[in-house]
Amino acid sequence: MIGEPLWKSHEPRRPMLWIWLLGVIVGAGLVTLGAWLNAQFGFMAPRWQQPASVESAPPASIVRAFEAPAQHGDKMRIETDSKSTPSTVSAIRTADFLVKAVQRVAPAVVCVRGYEPAQWRLWKLRPDIPSGLASGVIFDGGHGYVVTNAHVLEDGSRWRVQLIDGREFRAEKVAEDKPTDLAVLRIIGPQKLPEAKFGRSADVPVGAWVIAIGNPYGRTHTVTVGVVSAKGRDLRDRTRFITDVIQTDAPINPGNSGGPLCNVEGEVIGINTAINLRGWGIGYAIASDLVKQVISRLVEHKRVERPWLGVEYTMISEDERRQLKLREEKGLIITSVQAGSSADRAGLRGGDIIVAINGELVRDLQHLRQAITNAGIGGRLTLRIFRRGRYRTVTVRIGTMPVEKVLRNEGWR
Incomplete structure (x- = not known):
């Protein structure tokens, strides 16, 4: 319009100037941020698109070896090159210790x-x-x-x-x-066949690596791996009465029966015998300490006689211990005594609490069983018992377990 100031004609263009300035500032900021991220984290290209770095491959001198994990608590040892720099990417090559054990x-x-x-049937053999x-x-x-x-x-x-x-x-x-x-x-036939070394199952801790080898479903010499899940289990059914069983999660299947359960040194620490059909990962192996005793008797005498005390017992509860004012922290309470047994002849009774065996305080439920086994038939045990508020000492001579009681799976020790 005539007569109006000329600067009003520029008002519609002022917002465009501010938008342009704002864009310049934001763009510069994004460029600066991208450069910083690239310097810090290398985001400009994915790892798989970047060329291989010489430093990404470990020098041969960096790693000597990884010692096989020891079975008895020894720490693994890693040897590294003292000249390696912080910028060098370290690497550890784990030695496959299971392979040597299997071999x-x-x-x-x-x-x-x-x-x-073979039989003759219809005139054919x-x-x-x-x-x-x-x-x-x-x-x-x-x-x-x-x-x-x-x-x-x-x-x-x-x-x-x-x-x-x-x-x-x-x-x-x-x-x-x-x-x-x-x-x-x-x-029958050859001599000097290879033989396995048997280790001490008592020395194998719960959680230790174990290897099962056998022929599941006819797949000969199959190797499976697991750990010791528990020790000192009982395994009883219509024909078995095994008082020292190792529980493992190493896969055991039909055909594995009779095969070895080994430690990482390749020593046999159990003979696989059964699985729990109600669950997965529950297998059982007869502890090697028991296996060695039985097979030596089978070879020498063709039969096994078992040391026998003639009692059933359980661990006393904490409430019972307090109620009876028992000084010892642990005790085995006798629930029943078999008539005519060694325990019966020594004067042990139901309700007696065993607090010490051969001068050693009761450790756990397996303590008495192990003491009976170690004493053997004809050996003696000195038991300190608590009866009706008084302590007394009883000496018991270990007898022989009647075979018929074993086959009936009665719980007499």
Whole structure:
């Protein structure tokens, strides 16, 4: 309009100037932020698109080895190059300790096949019929002795064993002990066979790595791995009465029976015997300390006699201990005494509380059982008991457990 000031014609353009200035400022800020992020974290390109860095590969001198984890609490040792710089990416190469353990014991693990003898039918000789397949461990290579489970031999009358190298031999039954589900076979023919080393199951801690080797479903010399889940379990059914069983989560399947459970040194610390069908990851192996006792008696005497005290007992509860004003923290209360047993002849009664065994305070529920086993048949135990507010000492001579009681799975110790 004529006569109006000329500056009003520029008012509509003022907002555009501020928007332009704001854009310049924001753009500069984004450029600066991107440069900083790239310098700090390398966001400009993904890791898989960047060229390989020389420093990303560990120098050969950086890592010597990873010592195999020791079974008895030793710490792993890592040796590194003292000249390595902070900018060098360190790396640890873990040695596969399980491989060496398997290589030590696998040559002594055998596949056990049972057969029914050949029979004449309709004027034809029927060949041997396979009756079962399981596992075993050679424990005496000079004499060809193999330990396996007793239930493995139930359905057959002839047996053959196969080694990992493919060799196959006939075997004969030496003896068996059904209550512990252990049996001994003797390989007929060759001498100087590989043999496994048996370790002490008492030294294996709960949580330790273990290896099971066997022939599940006919898959010969299969290796599975787990840990010791528990120790000192009882395993009782219609034919077995095993008082020292290792529980493991190492996969054990049909065909693993009689095979070894090993520690990371390749020593046999158990013989696999059963699984819990109601759950997954619950397998059982007969502890090697018990296995060694049984197989030595089977080889020498063809039978096993068990030390027997003749009592049933349980751990006293904390409430009972306080009520009875028992000074000791732990005790085993006798719930019943078998008539005519060693305990009965020594004067032990139901309700007596055992607080010490051979001068040592009661440790746990397994203490008395282990003491009976260690004393053996004819050995003596000195028990300190608490009865009706008074302490007294009783000496007991260990007897022999009647076999019929074992087969009936009665709980007498």
